[in-house]
Amino acid sequence: MSGIASFFRPFSRRSLAAELRRVDAGHGIGQVPARLSPDTIAPLVCGYCSTGCALLAHIRNGHAVNLSPAPHYPVNHGTACPKGWQALAVLDSADRATVPLVQDRRGHRRRVSWGEAIEIFVGRMRRIIMEHGPDAVAFLGSGQLPTEELAFFGSLAKFGMGLRHGDGNTRQCMASAVVAYKECFGFDAPPYTYADLEESEVIVLIGANLAIAHPILWRRVLRNQHLRALVVIDPRTTETALAATLHVALRPKSDLVLFYGLAHLLLRQGWYDRAFIAAHTSGFEAFAAHVAEYSPEVVTAATGVELQTLLELARLIGTSRRVSFWWTMGINQSYEGTRAAQAIIALALLTGNIGRPGTGPNSITGQCNAMGSRLFANTTCLLGGRDFRNPAHRLEVAEILGIDPQRIPDTPGLSYAEIVEAIVAGHIRALWVVGTNPLHSWINRSDLEGLFDRLEFLVVQDMYHSTETAQRADLLLPAAAWGEKWGSFINSERRLGVIRPVRRPPGEALPDFSIFQHIAEAWGAGPMFRSWRNPQDAFTRLRELSRGQPCDFSGVRDYEDIERAGGIQWPWPADKAGSEPEPHRRLFSDGKFFHPDGKARFVFEAAREMPEAADEAYPLLLLTGRGTAAQWHTQTRTSKAPVLRRLYPADAYVEIHPDDAQRYGITSGCEVFVESRRGKARVRASVTPTVRPGQVFMPMHYVETNRLTHAAFDPYSRQPSYKACAVRVRPAPSWEEE
């Protein structure tokens, strides 16, 4: 068609140059393409990562036609990464789920009405619960959902339907940091504000590739004018590591030993803050005794870090006034991630690097609403960061929500990994998955594929019908996406931000909030949620639920309040309501922590060997992580934007060091098999010195990667240890099948 149209175009009076004409749009956004010039603009927080940038939707005839970063928002100051810039493009895909679909045993999908779909949902779920009890049904949510929907989901499932087992994909990225903070501070409370990145004298980035994974935070590192040293602790030479003044390329998973070794040196040199420790911490003596074993000799042997580097790092941390520690998945996704995060917290406590500008043990979150999920998903924690086991907490929640306290379970229920095990054991027979793609993302997912077939009933609620998981759903409920519904997110620095509808959902797709309302009514739990008429109403519930908790935001009146202030960080208690929040606030400046004694704790444990080290049969260590700034997680969304697809390699690849490549007869660009004890993947080799000999790297965005990973978990956070497992690599002959 377009060919024919272009053929006759010379007859048309319309100028081609007019396609690109720019006009000043007003609204303070400068020039824009004339044909996309907006009638008005509307702000909303980005729906990818937890940086939480604000974007401006350019609205023309009530429909968002374009997007640009919001100029005055304190998080991103008019900048965005490619994913944010292209956030609208992924809404247009032909893969959008537009009608409810039912799949029969032979894999035929049939369109049904919403009425039928809800009937099927309730009927089949009820039957399974009747036959096998409520514990035979579990639910999985997502850190991509706004807090209102997460709270509704968790409340409906647990209080309305009587389920006990539910978790979210935030287990895959944040759980270790959560447990670490809870045990050390008494609450899941990342203490920092992004401005700390600009105020530090020494920034220590641990297992974090900010330049690629969080470009808008990386910007702050580059803008820091006080910086004496940028330390990057990472086995790989990433873009971030290359910009470091000190790159500590430790052996994978030797981080805990390194931190204990640093603590040892700090204590030995007297580089610690006695007054702070005495006044504001507990458990110091035991910690000091614990790290006594981690002498530099032990540490250099275990980590492969040279003594000189170790001493330099200790000196930087011990003698600088403002040191901040920032970590992401390199720490969290580990079999001892909780303890590693707590060791980082211990270093900050030891040196008094907390509560002051440019300091802090700071976990950078993954997903846009990871924190909303942690506080309000009602899975591991009871609503508002409470404890299911605590009767007083249950009473509080029951009172605020106006429900019978008996409906609130007194245990948190199973975690993600335990749910998967329960499916294996046949205990869980139905699964309700909302906004996540476990068949791609779950560790060692080849196990999972057969496993999902064993479920009697798999319900998937998603914006696309084409994800690996959605394709297997017995019932697919089409959901509105980010940009098509109201809600709020909480970003890494505890900042509440608002998302709003700037497009209509395609076809019959509904906001998850509405889907939950329909299900609640059909289930007979309608009265319980009558006051949750819309997300804004739900927000007022959440506000009440937060009151008196460390995450108190009862001073936030409504969405407008949040938008007017450029996002509001918690805590923002009721007595602050109406006043203007400072744009950047951090926790613990008074030295008071959330434990009953007001003190922070040192939590530690002996470091352990990694679960699957390289050996003779599988001599290489597979590291995983983010590939490019244009890719997000399982690429469900980012693969739907043609421009983003131009910005990253189309096919899976493995990075391998030239020495190893030579040893195994591999040249750059050739096809290889990467094999682990779990599976094998045909990918392209990329020979690069940025990985060290003995290690290979695969981005997590490709479905092949989690065929190989080893399902080990942190015992405290139950977070999967994605980052390291043993593999071997060999050239792939064209005839050999995968």
Next chain:
Amino acid sequence: MLQAGGLSGASATLPSAVEDFAAVHDQGHLPASGIYRHPLPLRAPERGEQYAFEVDLDACTGCKACVTACHSLNGLDPDEAWRHVALLIGADNGKPILQHVTTSCHHCANPGCLTGCPANAYEKDPRTGIVRHLDDRCIGCRYCTFTCPYGAPQYVPRLGIVRKCDMCADRLSVGEAPACVQGCPNGAIRITLVTTTDIQRRSANGAFLPQMPHPRTTLPASLYRKRGWPAGVRLADTDVLRPEEAHWPLAWMLVLTQLSVGTLFLGQLVQWAGAVPGVWEVGHAALSATAAGLALGASLLHLGRPLLAWRAVLGLGHSWLSREVIAFGMFAACAAATAAIDMGVVHPVDPRIATMVRWAAVGTGGFGLFASAMLYRRTVRPLWRGAGLRFSLTAVLLGAATTLAYLSLAPLDQRANLSPMVQALALTVFAATLAKLAVEMRVFWFAKRGPTSALGRSARLIADVLYPWTALRFFLGWLGGVVFPLFLLALLGSGSQPAPHAAVAAAILLIAGELIERGLFFRAAVPAGAEEVG
């Protein structure tokens, strides 16, 4: 949002440079270096100066926001991008290197796109130095995508035209920063003023970007800054071999024009030799004219906007494509006139006119071939450097094969006289095929240069990725140009009559073979890397 700069001619309400600085200073947004630089120059270019992109590569960490900012703020088509981010990897004394390099149009002092464009759809703004593409003049021939060493012009199938970066000229004119400059979170891209002499000096020194084509040809204006270039870097994606577009209408057009010119030449030679059958006049020149006509038709199919094809002659003064179009247009007319005279449709008043027309056809056809060769040579695709030899051999080969087939179709009673000519033509086909296949096989020799060389990549594309096509091509050439001619020669040697079926089959096989060869010629022609632009 960026503050507007105090460009001359801009509105008086814009803040001055000092006010700009004061604002940035008060907000505490001074860069880590402590050196403040506004992203736009504070005055318009003077004589001998132009705007240029200045990129601080130490601040470019590969987020690629510039690509998407450009895309959104300029309203590009879904898969269109004016900016690209290349990745250089390597090791310097064992220290790993990763360097992302953001590039777009470099607004060259001697733009390859502009020189190549047959439709005069480019202009270099005399005041700002911005190389602008005038979309309404574009005919969609895509020749500029071959002549730009840096991949700046992008074809937009929806519109049938090429588009490219205009440095957001409208924004610059009101003191607003271009989209990519606004979009870079790290302030790595800015607009600066450079003098033409400075561009020339830099380009002569080869100072541009590692692993990118030498700047001497087009004199790119962009300035790339980095603290010390490491040695031994290579482009990260050179290992992944992706065939280029096949451009089948162009392949047909080339093969048919060469067949047509070759047939006319060979026919002329055969006529000189005197051995023509009685039916010669009826169709030989008509064959050539028909092929020329089909070629012109095929070339129209290549254009994104064929109704504007007439514009292709406008660039006569600088574009080899215009020269080719004009030459072949005239050739087709002369060939048709020759055919008409031969067939007795037209009777020239003076027999000298017939001779003149015939010579004009030979002349314009010859020049057309030469222009074809030049237009591919003048691109930045190293594989096309041998285009002249390829095209001439195709002309000889297909001219001889077509004439051979034509002669062998002569009435039975005349065939005996033609034997020596048929023999000579069969030998010509045989020899030309061997020469042509040898020329094509020369590329395999470059395979050992490896993927960092464009010719190395071409060789690997032909030998590996496009192997089935390559095999078919050589099979057809061998069958039509070696087996069948030898069979014909053997027949003639044994005193038999020329076999028309074999000769016609050989011609068809050879045409098919040449078409596939020309498809490979396009698909394997990857753009040049460093030191490969002649």
